Amino acid sequence: MIRWGSFIVRRRWAVLAVSLLFVIIAGVLGAKVSDKLITGGYIDQSSASAEADRELADRFAGGTPNLILLADSSGSVDSETARQAGTALTEKLRAEPNVTEVQSYWAAQGNPELQAGLKSRNGQEALILARVGGTESEAKKQVKAMADRYAGTTGPLTVKLGGQTAVDNAVDAQSASDLLRAELIVMPITLIILLLVFGSGVAAGLPLVIAGVSVVGTQFILDRLTGVTDVSIFALNLTTGLGLGLAIDYSLLMVSRFRDALADTGDTERALQITLATAGKTIIYSAITVACSLAGLMAFNTFFLKSFGYAGIAVTALAGAAAVITLPAVLAILGPKVNALSIPFLRRRREAREASASHASRGWTSWANRMMRRPVLFAGVVLAVLALLAAPALSIQFSLADDRALPSEAPASQVSQALRANFSTNGQDDVKVVAYGTEGSAPDRVADYASRLSSVPGVDRVDALTGSYVAGHQVAPANALSQRFAARTGDGSYLTAQTHIDPLSAQSRDLVKAVRDLPAPFPVQVTGQGATLADTLAGQAQGLPWALGIMALATIVLLALMTGSIVVPIKAIAMNVLTLSATFGIMVWVFQEGHLKWLVGDFQETGYVVSNMPLLLLCIAFGLSMDYEMFLLSRIKEEYDRTGDNRRAVVAGISRTGRIITAAAILLAVVFLSFVTSGILYLKLMGLGTGLAILIDATLIRGVLLPSVMALMGDVNWWGPRFLKRWSASFSHGESAQESAPESAQEALAAPAVGAEALPAEHATASSGRA
Template sequence: MLSTWGRLMARRKKWVLLAALLFTALAGALGGGVADRLGAGGYTDSDSASARASAVIGERFATGEANLVLLVETEAGVDRPEAVAAGTALTEALADEEHLAYAESYWSLDRAAALRSDDGTEALVLARIDGDETRAQERVGALADRYEGDRDGLRVRVGGEAQVAVETNEQTQRDLLRAELIIAPVVMVILVLVFRGLVAAALPLAIAAVAVPGTTLILYLLTLVTDVSFLAMNVTIGLGLGLSIDYSLFVVSRYREELARGLPVPDALGAALATAGRTVAFSALTVMLSLAGLLVFPLYFLRSFAYAGMAVTLFAAAAALVVLPALLALVGHRIDALPVLRRRAPVAAAGPGFWHRLATLVMRRPIPLATGVIALLLLLGSPFLRIEFSQADDRVLPESAEAHQVSEAVRQDFPTREAESLSAVAHQPTTGPDADPEALADYAARLSTAPHVSRVDALTGSYVDGSRIAEPADAGARHVADDGSASLVHVVPEVGPFTDEAREMVAAVRATEAAFPVDVTGPAAEFRDTMDALGDALPLALGLVAAATFVLLFLFTGGLLLPLKALVLNALSLTATFGAMVWVFQEGHLSWLVGDFILTGGIVAPVPVLVLCIAFGLSMDYEVFLLSRIKEEYDRDGDNTRAVAVGLERTGRLVTAAAALVAVVFVAFLSSGITYVKLLGLGLALAVLVDATLIRGVLVPAFMRVAGRANWWAPGPLRRLHARIGLAEAGRAGDGGPGPAAPPHPVPPPPPVRSERAP
């Protein structure tokens, strides 16, 4: 089928290339504005108890968590008459703005101590912008322009969740441009070294030039129907660029190999697509399945990567199987024009090379070498045992970011953790015959005895350690539901929201008995719910990915042991990545290499899941390329040892080059100012390099040598099933056994290798 497709693309090359050119222009025009539509949230479960409580507060109270913070500074002191007048006027002006649920400040709340800095030179103005995260981001820019700077003797700086989101998105766009400037020249140099000619090296870049605008168009279309994280822009463009070049690399290399065999251009294209093209299609399917595991998580931060990543992978494969054959047909035998370096002899005609010798060495002593590599990987992964989790906040930004500086000033200069309080919605009427202030007072008093609670504020007063320490303050109408059916109880914590102690506090608060229904939200509650959601969904995600990948690899190879081997070794290849994640970004090592970032002592909780799915997909990508060539050799004569050595030799340089190209794309992410973009860059680059060297060079040949012919074993019914529906090439043996099939064209003898047939 793919062979016929290749010949069709050769005949219709001009029409295909014209359509590709028009599509690229259209995609660039429509997708160019996607960055402004991406969100900076999605780190919490939108259907959790805390999210439902937040929705209740937003719907029934004239309040909600402040997402706009103005930090007001004056060296003369915030209590001087002129500062009081200016601060009051600032608060009133902000309160009069459209789309604000409320605006209050140190001055409007009767000089509340929690909103005044310890030295008296700073005060806070808190406000909430109506709407969801996207609306808040759209509206905060105009507010920041109007209020930031000097105002009536006060210096005003803008922060808060909405401003953090805006600055994070802007930083991401700058980072992406910088990464592209780094990637382009390095990728071109690597391609020239691989192909040793400018024409051949330019073709993968031409495919990437089609795929990247297509990627932005896909992202834009996705934003019309669902929320998409801003980070999807970086990762999916990086993934689309890397996979486009990878897939093109394999198709171009196989095309050159077929030309070297003496085939005419249409037949060479057909043969290249029947082999390398088939592998590209199957590889894209395995990557998509790995990313599909993200769909089971309730966080749109993760789901957006599933939608975008699967679409981008499909698009990269389509470009390699549609546009690239047309380009190859147009170039024809001029594929080797404009040579830069001396051309290597074709692999099929060359003697045993480095990868052949390495495979033979490993297969002579498979157990000691494999044991050493496994021990090394486990050692590199051991820091992951010390992982601590956190939630994304302003500290993912660089220290120079204004929004981070405002948040850091609030943390350092103000006396309590008021901004990190839990909010309990007490569904107890505040007026009328059903009002029961004693029940509310009793509940608030018992809440104040919960572990790690500093103080509880309710309509009936303030409580510490079970005793009321203050009379009710003027809470204002926004602390009472619009219909008087509920009120807010604020639980001020002693600990940060992302600690184990905070999770214990949330559990205790939720377990506190009340005479009325209670909903609890706040940063610590959201974090606990997020961790619970991740923990609940992770086994299902891993199970689905493993099962689907196992089935596909069985259909590809016809054996049961090879899919199991692939799952185990690809999981093992991630150990170094997860160890580095903790050692560098949690414990603060190697900052000279990855660039400065704010050390928080934890890893943003959803990010390891994202790294796991993307890295697993990339590892499986290279596994498929290697297994396809090994199986092709094994189907010739059933010699497992020779097939491994020759298959590794014939894919070694290409897979190494492909891994280097993908690693370059992700290493460029280290230039980002966003901490977890750096983490993704380092983690994914490391995963690819470990897989391309230690896994593919040592563990795969060692495992396949020890297993011998058992690699390809399957029970009779499954062999017959594979013979009917397996993903083998036409004309090749497809039953998982050794029965060689006649090749579709003459094949020169493979490099000599000492056969070590397994018994």
């Protein structure tokens, strides 16, 4: 890193030019990425329920309608004018290209059973259901174009468009506007805080250098990925939030070190060498750890979660690269001008800190010494607070993503709300069974299976090719409408099991298991909301150990190499578990139980948490927590190597990083908390959860609990086998005793701390002071 610093100084303009060229090319090629990203991806498409859904859509007329027209007559849907308007609307929809399986209340005369499900209880609303074919993107484009022709007033009918495709279009539009609004909110606030933290206008603008490279570069990478896989539109939100957040973190660490080193040496090249040998290596370790944590999302077989993994790994890698390549080039060009456009009172405080021997904050030093005197008390209070915050997580209930992620006033969501509230049966709660190989003696075998299926506890009625069944008995014979259960191509049929059970409840998953366990005379596959949720949770349960293993392994290896201890990594994981537990507890209390709407904005309360979100929050929050862990432990380890005094090392680490970690946490939290303004529930949860996790980690964990526990454990913190100590000496981040108060500059730059890289001899003698 020392040689790299010299190279950057000599080639600073070339490095900056290459970085600028990369941003321009990536910006041009990735400018249209939002048009290629899609919604959905919340379920495992390889699951049995997803395969059954595809069969229903491809081979039967039982595929879930992806377009719903809700017609409100403000009177009776059976009036002559309403009937004429509804019939005309139905025929108009049937004439649309690529639209099939149209079912309409007004076209179902003579089929009372079908009509009952298409008419509201009060008789004022009716439904027209259809499937829009083609790929997901093609269907969305067609429905978006149809909205102008169908939504609004048709005679006495007021029509709203709903269904999954309309919901997806609404999510796309809401996500784009939310992202723009979040940027408009966060940018001025962030710039003001940056100005106050850095103390100068020039330094405050440096995070934008890293953010530009990482965010624009990631958009280009996502654009390329859309050519080979599906990528969620929400990946853009993480790209912006995490890119700007890491840019702030890494800039604070680099600029703070550069300023201190510049104040000590008075030489830009030497200051940059010291900065890269210390802060630069910490950032490399941090970026690898954060990227590995986000790589845990790749263990889940849904493209929604994988998309965040793609975006997170890319933006973290680019932010780390920009922090040790592009930013040093800018610092080499600026030199002392990094402090230009300073705010007077902040400049005086900075100069006083730089003039001190340790570059430590007096306030944080006092706080650290107070904790060292009463570590048991401080640790006990924090653990009690975290336990209280985590308690609601014990009652967490999971659900699938649906229209309720949208604001309640969104038309697509209002259609679904009307279906749940005003229609006696709409098929959303049904358990559907696809049966294969039902030729030959099919009627008898189907009838026998349908009869036994209707006896399963929780099943109210079974409709099949052979008629209808209740409690083990046939209650209605087959009729013309029953033919919809037959396959259009090949052999086979399907059955629907109506149920009164909430499809997102644990009882529904028990029902699905009972249906799947029911012996059948032919191969069957089960689907429906309950089956989809059961398969989704099962798939996530399979991926979770791999995700946890990736994160834990990365944490243990990297922290062990950095510190030479096996105790420190284990303790770090335990601290992160506490942070995540408290965060999950707050998320359940707010979003599952419906508290704090006055603060986070209104949302549709469901009594559940979408199952993807805790997994997403787990990986993001874990990675960002490790970011601050690296910052703090690197300084503590440096002082411990120099003095061998654990308590002194902890105080030194807190006093020298407290200001930086706190400022970085506030800025990063502001970035993510801006997502709370979103109208989409997922973004609200991600923004609030990540923001609070960052603040909890930077204050209660890094500011109190971790140093208190380290003080109690003493030298045990640093225990590790001898071979690990040797590895640590080889791979350490290079946070040597450069800031540890040696008597001369040569000692500062060449001190043989574990893993430290000494400056070349020709540079060492020229330094004066500490970095």
